[in-house]
Amino acid sequence: xxxxxxxxxxxxxxxxxxxxxxxxxxxxxxxxxxxxxxxxxxxxxxxxxxxxxxxxxxxxxxxxxxxxxxxxxxxxxxxxxxxxxxxxxxxxxxxxxxxxxxxxxxxxxxxxxxxxxxxxxxxxxxxxxxxxxxxxxxxxxxxxxxxxxxxxxxxxxxxxxxxxxxxxxxxxxxxxxxxxxxxxxxxxxxxxxxxxxxxxxxxxxxxxxxxxxxxxxxxxxxxxxxxxxxxxxxxxxxxxxxxxxxxxxxxxxxxxxxxxxxxxxxxxxxxxxxxxxxxxxxxxxxxxxxxxxxxxxxxxxxxxxxxxxxxxxxxxxxxxxxxxxxxxxxxxxxxxxxxxxxxxxxxxxxxxxxxxxxxxxxxxxxxxxxxxxxxxxxxxxxxxxxxxxxxxxxxxxxxxxxxxxxxxxxxxxxxxxxxxxxxxxxxxxxxxxxxxxxxxxxxxxxxxxxxxxxx
Ligand code: S5P
Numbered sequence: 001x002x003x004x005x006x007x008x009x010x011x012x013x014x015x016x017x018x019x020x021x022x023x024x025x026x027x028x029x030x031x032x033x034x035x036x037x038x039x040x041x042x043x044x045x046x047x048x049x050x051x052x053x054x055x056x057x058x059x060x061x062x063x064x065x066x067x068x069x070x071x072x073x074x075x076x077x078x079x080x081x082x083x084x085x086x087x088x089x090x091x092x093x094x095x096x097x098x099x100x101x102x103x104x105x106x107x108x109x110x111x112x113x114x115x116x117x118x119x120x121x122x123x124x125x126x127x128x129x130x131x132x133x134x135x136x137x138x139x140x141x142x143x144x145x146x147x148x149x150x151x152x153x154x155x156x157x158x159x160x161x162x163x164x165x166x167x168x169x170x171x172x173x174x175x176x177x178x179x180x181x182x183x184x185x186x187x188x189x190x191x192x193x194x195x196x197x198x199x200x201x202x203x204x205x206x207x208x209x210x211x212x213x214x215x216x217x218x219x220x221x222x223x224x225x226x227x228x229x230x231x232x233x234x235x236x237x238x239x240x241x242x243x244x245x246x247x248x249x250x251x252x253x254x255x256x257x258x259x260x261x262x263x264x265x266x267x268x269x270x271x272x273x274x275x276x277x278x279x280x281x282x283x284x285x286x287x288x289x290x291x292x293x294x295x296x297x298x299x300x301x302x303x304x305x306x307x308x309x310x311x312x313x314x315x316x317x318x319x320x321x322x323x324x325x326x327x328x329x330x331x332x333x334x335x336x337x338x339x340x341x342x343x344x345x346x347x348x349x350x351x352x353x354x355x356x357x358x359x360x361x362x363x364x365x366x367x368x369x370x371x372x373x374x375x376x377x378x379x380x381x382x383x384x385x386x387x388x389x390x391x392x393x394x395x396x397x398x399x400x401x402x403x404x405x406x407x408x409x410x411x412x413x414x415x416x417x418x419x420x421x422x423x424x425x426x427x428x429x430x431x432x433x434x435x436x437x438x439x440x441x442x443x444x445x446x447x448x449x450x451x452x453x454x455x
Contacts, residue, residue, distance in 0.1 A: 120166070
């Protein structure tokens with residue numbers, strides 16, 4: 001089973017199952033959509049798939065093998081190569097010229113044929129395909145299926161006397177994805193309701209509340225952050241991009257009552273001294289009940305990140321409740337961030353950033369599957385399992401002339417479904433940072449409550 005599970009998770013990386021709201025060919029609305037065709041483009045996976053499918057068979061006593069066109073054609077080919085069972089090809093439509101043949105390849109009447117199908121739903125298309133093969137004098141008794149959508153197909157074929165060998169069922173797949181936190185309970189319930197034939201309740205686009213998010217989060221730093229948000233009615237993170245210890249402490253004292261976290265770039269503090277800079281900062285954070293978030297944006301191999309996190313003069317692991325990290329070094333590079341909740345940089349707010357849709361998709365896969373990651377920094381909506389942190393917020397201006405692009409709290413909550421806004425110069429450069437922090441706190445909370453009301 002473990003082997004099969006690991007194999008499925010490899011396949012899943014190819015985007016073969018999507019969850020959401022899909023209208024099927026039949027007009028029915030489904031909470032998931034399966035397309036196994038991308039697997040054929042990965043030779044290693046295709047070979048392993050052939051192996052897994054062959055292992056489902058009690059014996060390999062077949063004269064021929066045939067894939068239902070088109071998705072199962074490469075699968076049948078791979079099984080043929082693996083098992084030495086000769087391949088025949090069924091056309092989708094008979095040729096209108098020449099031989100008008102429906103089955104191509106070398107075969108003789110009376111031979112047995114193993115049939116391969118990628119996905120089975122109702123089983124009706126297989127029931128149409130089988131007679132076309134049998135009409136050529138071949139017998140079909142066994143069918144290999146990669147994924148059973150569990151909508152009656154297997155039972156229908158079995159009731160007609162066929163032996164159906166299935167590698168994965170959708171329920172099995174849901175269990176695997178739930179175990180890996182790639183699906184939540186709600187999604188699983190919706191899929192089960194669909195499979196049981198009940199009408200499905202799709203979520204309205206309104207967002208989850210902080211209370212709901214707190215229940216779903218396992219990481220203590222994420223829970224704490226959400227608790228502070230509820231306690232203070234704030235979703236504001238102030239970015240303390242100041243360059244002296246004095247300014248840092250003053251800002252922390254002033255804005256502390258209004259924020260959920262203070263974000264630092266600790267390496268820009270010119271007079272940094274651990275005891276003089278960090279220890280008082282920890283006291284201020286405790287006094288005003290906010291978390292410390294070091295925006296280090298780690299971007300190296302795991303070993304180097306581990307050293308940068310725990311050693312050197314900053315000793316980030318000793319005090320940062322939250323840290324930011326790029327995910328460019330791959331998932332294992334995040335393994336050593338044990339003491340802090342990791343916020344993955346999924347997309348950046350600066351003009352010309354290289355975090356395009358493809359990058360973001362890959363970054364999200366890492367973020368979603370890594371237990372140290374609690375959320376992401378992005379300028380786009382991200383899955384609700386992750387907390388979204390949005391920098392580039394300013395009520396006064398749309399840019400800084402250095403590539404930064406600003407939007408408002410309303411935009412961030414309404415269009416991006418963000419959870420936390422990050423404000424730098426809008427607060428620390430204001431004439432009265434404390435008042436500015438209060439204004440952003442109120443604007444952020446208002447935007448959150450408005451977004452909750454949205455149908
Ligand atoms: O994409 C990003 C990611 C981050 S963390 N864009 C950002 O601006 N940031 C950080 O947010 C940036 O490093 C800075 O500390 C803060 C934004 O500051 P502001 O002065 O532009 O509000």
